[in-house]
Amino acid sequence: MPTLGGALMSNKLNFYIFYRSMWYFVYLCRDMANGDEYVFNDKTLSYEVKKRSGLMRLMRIFLAVGGSVALAVLYMWIYTAVFGMELPKTQLLKKENAQWHSKVEVMNAKLDEYDRTLVALQHRDNDIYRSIFGMNEIPVEVRNAGFGGVNRYAHYDEVDPDGLLKRAAVRLDVLSKKTYVQSKSFDEISQLSHRAGEMASCIPAIPPMSPDRENYRISSSFGYRKDPFSKKTTKHNGVDFAMKQGNYLYATGDGVVESVKFERFGYGHHVIIDHGFGYKTRYAHMDMIGVVEGMKIKRGECIGTSGNTGKSSGPHLHYEVMYKGAYVNPANYYDLTISKEEYAAMVQEAADASQWVTLHPGNVRKAAKKKRRR
Numbered sequence: 001m002p003t004l005g006g007a008l009m010s011n012k013l014n015f016y017i018f019y020r021s022m023w024y025f026v027y028l029c030r031d032m033a034n035g036d037e038y039v040f041n042d043k044t045l046s047y048e049v050k051k052r053s054g055l056m057r058l059m060r061i062f063l064a065v066g067g068s069v070a071l072a073v074l075y076m077w078i079y080t081a082v083f084g085m086e087l088p089k090t091q092l093l094k095k096e097n098a099q100w101h102s103k104v105e106v107m108n109a110k111l112d113e114y115d116r117t118l119v120a121l122q123h124r125d126n127d128i129y130r131s132i133f134g135m136n137e138i139p140v141e142v143r144n145a146g147f148g149g150v151n152r153y154a155h156y157d158e159v160d161p162d163g164l165l166k167r168a169a170v171r172l173d174v175l176s177k178k179t180y181v182q183s184k185s186f187d188e189i190s191q192l193s194h195r196a197g198e199m200a201s202c203i204p205a206i207p208p209m210s211p212d213r214e215n216y217r218i219s220s221s222f223g224y225r226k227d228p229f230s231k232k233t234t235k236h237n238g239v240d241f242a243m244k245q246g247n248y249l250y251a252t253g254d255g256v257v258e259s260v261k262f263e264r265f266g267y268g269h270h271v272i273i274d275h276g277f278g279y280k281t282r283y284a285h286m287d288m289i290g291v292v293e294g295m296k297i298k299r300g301e302c303i304g305t306s307g308n309t310g311k312s313s314g315p316h317l318h319y320e321v322m323y324k325g326a327y328v329n330p331a332n333y334y335d336l337t338i339s340k341e342e343y344a345a346m347v348q349e350a351a352d353a354s355q356w357v358t359l360h361p362g363n364v365r366k367a368a369k370k371k372r373r374r
């Protein structure tokens with residue numbers, strides 16, 4: 001802090017005072033050491049040299065040195081405490097310290113900037129990349145994990161009372177951890193994106209039967225409804241397509257037949273297909289089933305025919321889509337506006353490419369061909 005004293009006493013003046021003091025000290029020492037005393041003699045009316053003893057000389061030297069040291073200390077005290085001046089070395093250190101301080105501050109500002117960039121990346125990751133591939137968002141706790149509890153920055157407290165270094169260290173650690181989590185997430189996405197084509201053919205995407213308006217009507221959609229048996233409001237986990245018995249049903253996406261059940265109650269005769277990527281579909285109240293468990297199946301391949309088995313108040317297909325164990329609205333996984341011709345061409349193509357002879361009507365020809373070849 002500059003004071004009036006500081007302003008008056010420039011470094012030049014300072015040096016001058018110091019320099020003069022040194023000379024004064026040297027003169028004083030010499031005088032104290034040699035200085036014989038001259039005494040006026042009344043009788044001879046002249047000055048006479050009075051020799052001093054060695055001990056006396058030594059004592060005078062000590063006195064001079066001691067006095068000088070005391071003076072120097074006094075001078076330093078006045079210089080630093082009264083005038084509020086700083087020693088050159090202190091000034092230099094303070095300057096260096098200020099430079100470091102501003103450097104760390106600049107670094108902290110940079111870290112803040114990186115943090116903002118990373119937060120933007122995280123949002124894009126959760127909202128776009130991960131949602132495209134149907135991956136769960138990475139929870140905030142996971143992204144920021146491992147920064148509570150034990151104070152592992154305690155050693156900064158001693159050397160860094162204003163916490164500047166500690167803040168920088170914490171920021172750097174948090175950033176490193178977040179960056180690590182983010183890079184892991186991108187790895188996952190990149191792995192999935194290699195399978196994007198596969199994923200597109202696995203996720204349920206077509207109606208489970210020909211979208212021929214004359215053959216079916218939606219008798220019950222997904223969501224809450226009055227149960228036709230108990231008359232209580234219950235959640236309907238699928239879509240009901242009322243249709244005559246014996247309509248061909250098709251797998252709505254590539255997958256593996258997970259289970260084939262012939263039950264007298266509940267779902268009746270039903271098939272569950274596991275499509276991977278978290279998706280499963282269920283086809284219930286069927287009549288005939290033309291697939292077996294463990295069979296690999298392609299979208300559009302016939303799995304059986306519609307029926308009226310199990311808890312059913314009339315012939316219909318109860319179709320469910322499950323995503324990661326939860327029922328989702330199947331209406332979001334098919335497009336009923338495609339033409340029946342388009343649908344017929346697609347399922348025929350699937351039947352032709354199939355390694356199985358399924359129940360699909362076009363397969364009669366294929367089966368006959370296979371028989372002839374034998």
Ligand SMILES: [Zn+2]
Pocket residue numbers: 220236238239240317318319
């Ligand atoms: Zn139903």
